[in-house]
Amino acid sequence: MFAVYADSFSKTDPLSALQLGERPDPDVPDGWTTVTVKAASLNHHDLFSLRGVGLREEALPMILGCDAAGLDEDGNEVVVHAVISDPSWSGDETFDPKRSLLSERYQGAMAAKVAVPRRNVVPKPASLSFEEAACLPTAWLTAYRMLFVQGGLKPGQTVLVQGAGGGVATALITLARAGGLQVLATSRDERKRARALEIGAHQVFETGARLPERVDAVMETVGAATWNHSLRSLRPGGIVVISGATSGPNPDSTELNRIFFLQLRVVGSTMGTSTELAQLVSFLDATGTKPLIDRVLPMAEARDGFAAMESGEVFGKVVFTRS
Numbered sequence: 001m002f003a004v005y006a007d008s009f010s011k012t013d014p015l016s017a018l019q020l021g022e023r024p025d026p027d028v029p030d031g032w033t034t035v036t037v038k039a040a041s042l043n044h045h046d047l048f049s050l051r052g053v054g055l056r057e058e059a060l061p062m063i064l065g066c067d068a069a070g071l072d073e074d075g076n077e078v079v080v081h082a083v084i085s086d087p088s089w090s091g092d093e094t095f096d097p098k099r100s101l102l103s104e105r106y107q108g109a110m111a112a113k114v115a116v117p118r119r120n121v122v123p124k125p126a127s128l129s130f131e132e133a134a135c136l137p138t139a140w141l142t143a144y145r146m147l148f149v150q151g152g153l154k155p156g157q158t159v160l161v162q163g164a165g166g167g168v169a170t171a172l173i174t175l176a177r178a179g180g181l182q183v184l185a186t187s188r189d190e191r192k193r194a195r196a197l198e199i200g201a202h203q204v205f206e207t208g209a210r211l212p213e214r215v216d217a218v219m220e221t222v223g224a225a226t227w228n229h230s231l232r233s234l235r236p237g238g239i240v241v242i243s244g245a246t247s248g249p250n251p252d253s254t255e256l257n258r259i260f261f262l263q264l265r266v267v268g269s270t271m272g273t274s275t276e277l278a279q280l281v282s283f284l285d286a287t288g289t290k291p292l293i294d295r296v297l298p299m300a301e302a303r304d305g306f307a308a309m310e311s312g313e314v315f316g317k318v319v320f321t322r323s
């Protein structure tokens with residue numbers, strides 16, 4: 001079958017490790033099912049995989065992609081949940097120490113077909129296209145859990161989203177606005193700040209700019225480059241929820257004194273459960289909220305999408321389709 005895969009790693013030139021071509025059909029263990037992929041979306045995770053971060057050499061060649069929507073074996077329209085937990089695990093899948101994401105241990109979603117445990121498929125409502133549904137399993141689910149589960153945010157509260165252009169960040173802005181929050185966002189890029197206003201931010205700022213007032217919560221995916229600004233932007237007792245560190249994991253100062261003196265809460269967040277994916281799907285279906293798509297490309301042109309993400313020129317999700 002056709003697939004987009006990694007057959008080597010390159011820290012400096014990840015696209016040189018990217019391959020497009022034929023791969024064997026996926027193994028389907030007992031209790032698993034095959035989804036015929038209609039659309040798959042790109043995440044920063046896929047670039048990390050090509051750099052050899054989070055993917056072992058012994059696992060190569062590995063089909064990339066965490067996110068897909070398509071048809072199950074009975075022809076039902078489904079969204080794939082990308083967190084693969086151990087068969088013996090019950091409860092919150094994100095706490096399973098043996099969990100992996102599609103494309104880490106098991107072959108990923110950028111292919112004609114993907115195999116997943118039966119409990120990893122969630123019904124897709126008619127109100128979402130396959131392209132829109134394929135945006136949800138990683139970036140949008142991560143944003144949903146950050147805001148409403150780990151962040152526990154309620155309508156009327158204020159939230160700052162760092163790095164407005166990212167896949168997770170655009171999901172955070174859109175979901176926060178639809179959930180009744182006051183939304184502030186930062187970006188290094190003036191055009192991205194203007195787009196952030198269009199998709200729901202109430203106010204936008206240059207990265208690192210002083211805010212007019214302190215916020216209840218900050219959503220962090222940028223890491224070292226914005227960490228100190230995130231802490232400085234919180235009201236006493238505020239919460240920073242962090243799910244990524246694109247610019248690096250080691251800020252100049254962790255500002256421990258600020259954390260204890262202002263009684264700030266620092267909470268990690270990773271992906272979400274299949275129940276939360278179903279809740280997110282229902283949230284979008286009920287509110288009419290749509291994932292923001294930067295571009296849709298045939299899967300055979302996936303290299304262009306990877307290049308766009310690597311150069312930082314995307315705003316929203318990059319989606320690959322199979323006809």
Ligand SMILES: NC(=O)c1ccc[n+]([C@@H]2O[C@H](COP(=O)([O-])OP(=O)(O)OC[C@H]3O[C@@H](n4cnc5c(N)ncnc54)[C@H](OP(=O)(O)O)[C@@H]3O)[C@@H](O)[C@H]2O)c1
Nearest residue numbers: 044163164165166167168187188225244245246247270271
């Ligand atoms: N824990 C999880 O479950 C989970 C799930 C999904 C993603 N993640 C992580 O979250 C992060 C974002 O993922 P994504 O797919 O949304 O990536 P992305 O689309 O590439 O977004 C990254 C954003 O970070 C900002 N940024 C990057 N370098 C920066 C710098 N030096 N200074 C300021 N801002 C910078 C940029 O915002 P501007 O250009 O607007 O400034 C950019 O749009 C990644 O680290 C990813 O691994 C984690």
